[in-house]
Amino acid sequence: MSATPTIALIGASGHGRRHRQNIAALGDRVRLVALGEVQPMFGEELPVYDDHRLLLAEHKPDYVVICTPPHTHLGIALDAVHAGADLLLEKPPVLDVAAHERLSAALAATGRRCQVGFQALGSPTLPALAALDLGELRHIAVAGAWWRPLSYWTRSPWSGRRAVDGALVNPFAHALMQALAIGGVRPPWTLELERFRSRDIEVEDTAALRLTPAEGPVVTVAVTLASTEFIAGDITVTGTRGTAHVVYPEDRLDGAVLPGRVSLLENLLSGDPLLAPLSRTLPFTTLAEQIMAAPDPVPLAGVAHDDGVALPGIADLVRAAAARHALLSEVGDLPCAS
Template sequence: MTARVALIGANGHGRSHRRRIAELERAGPVRLVALADVQPIDPDPPVPPGAAVFTDYRELLALAAPDVVVICTPPHTHLRIALDALAAGCDVLLEKPPVPTLAEHATLQAAVLSSGRACQVGFQALGSLAARTLFEAVSAGRLGPLDSVATVASWRRDDAYYARAPWSGRRLVDGRPVLDGALVNPLAHAVMQSLAVAEVAGAGEPVLLEAERYRTRDIEVDDTAFARITFAGGLRMMAAVTLAGEDFIAGEVIVTGSAGRGVLEYPTDKLDLPGIAGPPGRVDLLENLVAHRRDRTVALVVPLARTAGFTAVVQALTGPGAAPPALIDEPFVEPVGAGPERVQVIPGINAVLREAAETLKLPSESGVAWAVPARPVRVPTA
């Protein structure tokens, strides 16, 4: 049976969902019946014949009657749209980050259970077969008891990136958390992959967060961040990421144990794990959701419940008690390019990222000139 799919939030990143839905449509398991966006739909890729277009997602739910809804709207709008989609009898693929607080996470989880529908969260890197191989190796003790988990990524984002939408680079919109910092949006996959490693290692819940968050421009969120997380079982994790990088680091998850070390480059699914080959490929999250809809014995790759730890960390990072990101002074930042393509680069940042991952020290503990000491924060629990 072909699943009727609708996409809410069809522009921006929604275009990648449109392309993937088209691929699945050619293979047969889905049919795109409707799209919704508050702006005119971008013609690339083209809207297929027969797909209805709406500006109000509630009209889409009422008139198009989809089986599955993909939600790719700004994070601060996720909860209301997801609740309405579940109430309409739809299964949901919800883009990451799902929601800003554990209270909203619990509200959405309760709606999933009461509706009998499914909610998959768009952490597509968790569908990686190489990541699954790493998780299985950690769970089986192939690396011995873990000493640490770390993730490093060095990307660049230009001025146009922060002008792409009214919520870009903002902390709040209409009083709601936006979730557009480096750790919780563009590099959220790095954090989620590392949390998944800690989970399969039996580390327990994250309990303590020490975060240093920085910005290189006039924004309200971080574009460079370091987060040291301590779990209930004592394991520590370091996330060291930037959008103001030097040489590109795609994104690595570095797992160090008493018997070995593994490194997963999560965007490319490259796995360096001595003696173990990581197979290529990924389980597509929409395809997996459609298969789960047909046969509930098919497990979801990223059910909402699996992301509770991520939401707890997000709340600790961005909640009311969190300190705003510190501005790195101009002498430590180098503009590259001009106009909308201008980027801000922090000279020496890649070495700082690598040192943090290797030593689990925050920049202020390593004597970095622009660093500001972190204040420990308890991570909330469900």
């Protein structure tokens, strides 16, 4: 009889708490043996290591969940792979294509597997959408409008920081990845990008992009974190024979909520082909690298709202941009700060 596989969680205090719940929900299918966390964890019963290398050496876990800040992912992932673990690595997996290639090479050399935490790739809407007869895909348009208070941008040392955070590469990363996956979109492409900020941050909280690949559908994205009106994350897919609407956080396709979301951790443990393997995220990382290398976001003048600044009417602009495959500046005037 083979022993219960072991798992370690590195980055346990933030979103890592959710991973801990997910691990616990698997019961005796996997045994959580240790935590990696650089902050003190008072009253913790499991062993906690502030040096993940020591954790890996002492426990040799079969699986490692990495839920640390994005700029720390590559180093920890390489160490875990070389220690013989398969990974569930949070998104964004790495911050540039060179890092993607380093990690890919390490996976190939060791035969380990890496699932990336793009949970929307476990959505039943993806196979259901592929089964619809939409013809050749022409456009994929994403609209998202959320509210994030100022405290969101100060919650962690990396929040709102250049080259690591931003509405497109962090909270709306799932929307971006989903759109790229639906269209099978790969570089080379032409990127038109607009980044705006209504807060005192280094990155965008409001943005639009239009991605025109050499082959495949054009992807447009319009998103904001400064809206008092909520748009969950609506993806409109237009083909030569029809149109479909996906709301990716809700597993909704053309109005109906589909059952059967596959957990990425269960998929990893099962040994089945991965739903979100590192290789599938190369277009995302290519795009994320371009976004983070773009000029700084343009400041906008919002209005005070709760603990933050809101952009009145921004949800309408987001919807209009998505409907017209347009950038935000092409559908209206944004209140640029003077």
